[in-house]
Amino acid sequence: MVKCPRCGYENSATATYCDNCAYLLTDHKGNRLNNNKRTSSWNMGVAKKIVIVLGIVVIALLLFSFVYNNSQPSSEEALNVITDNGSLNxxxxxxxxxxxxxxxxxxxxxxxxxxxxxxxxxxxxxxxxxxxxxxxxxxxxxxxxxxxxxxxxxxxxxxxxxxxxxxxxxxxxxxxxxxx
Missing domain, CATH: 2.60.40 (Immunoglobulin-like)
Structure with a gap:
């Protein structure tokens, strides 16, 4: 039995590709590949994926907050407060x-x-x-x-x-x- 380094599926000893995810298990000569190191982006752990998605969400929220706060009128403008600049009699x-x-x-x-x-x-x-x-x-x-x-x-x-x-x-x- 050969364990797939990508998905962990137990394949038969003669399998060239993983029966579960089609990951290449042998080279063109039929030699087993040394797949101890994960080289594919699919090999990234679930925790890392969650951290990346949460990071993107946090950055998006910060960007939205910045744009929202800078696009709002000041409290005086929102309340239509008229201030005296000294020009009135x-x-x-x-x-x-x-x-x-x-x-x-x-x-x-x-x-x-x-x-x-x-x-x-x-x-x-x-x-x-x-x-x-x-x-x-x-x-x-x-x-x-x-x-x-x-x-x-x-x-x-x-x-x-x-x-x-x-x-x-x-x-x-x-x-x-x-x-x-």
Missing amino acids: HSDSYPYTAVVKYDGSWFSRMGDPNYLVDEAGTGQKRVLLDCASWERVHIMAQKEDAGEGNLTIQLLKNGNVVAQNSTTNATGSIEINYNY
Whole structure:
């Protein structure tokens, strides 16, 4: 009996070709070939074939992932977010400006009541508020240095004072609620 080096089938001692896979077992003179080494690509083990197929699948998935991620719009583009590059005239879009006047240091919160912005400073400061004309506006200001001077806040809409409040109290805190 001669074992086929390709498929392992037991052939008769006189067989020239494997009865199972037709692999050449003898040369043209009838001598048995030394088939201890596997030379055919069919002799590759099943485990090696599985590793190669899995490698190809992984490479394909990585390539697909790369192409997919690079072809998607950014989060801002996907949400149609408009960003300000400084070319817009904010007074048209945001008509409200807050003015805080105090000779000492002060702290304030101002803007849409659901989205207040902290501001601090010394002396007078004008702050453009991120509020549309139909939104409510809230301004709170407080003295930080317990001074005796006058703390004044003004709300301007399109440049005109629409609300104002002031205090001379040393621990003074004042508010404006507009469009309620």
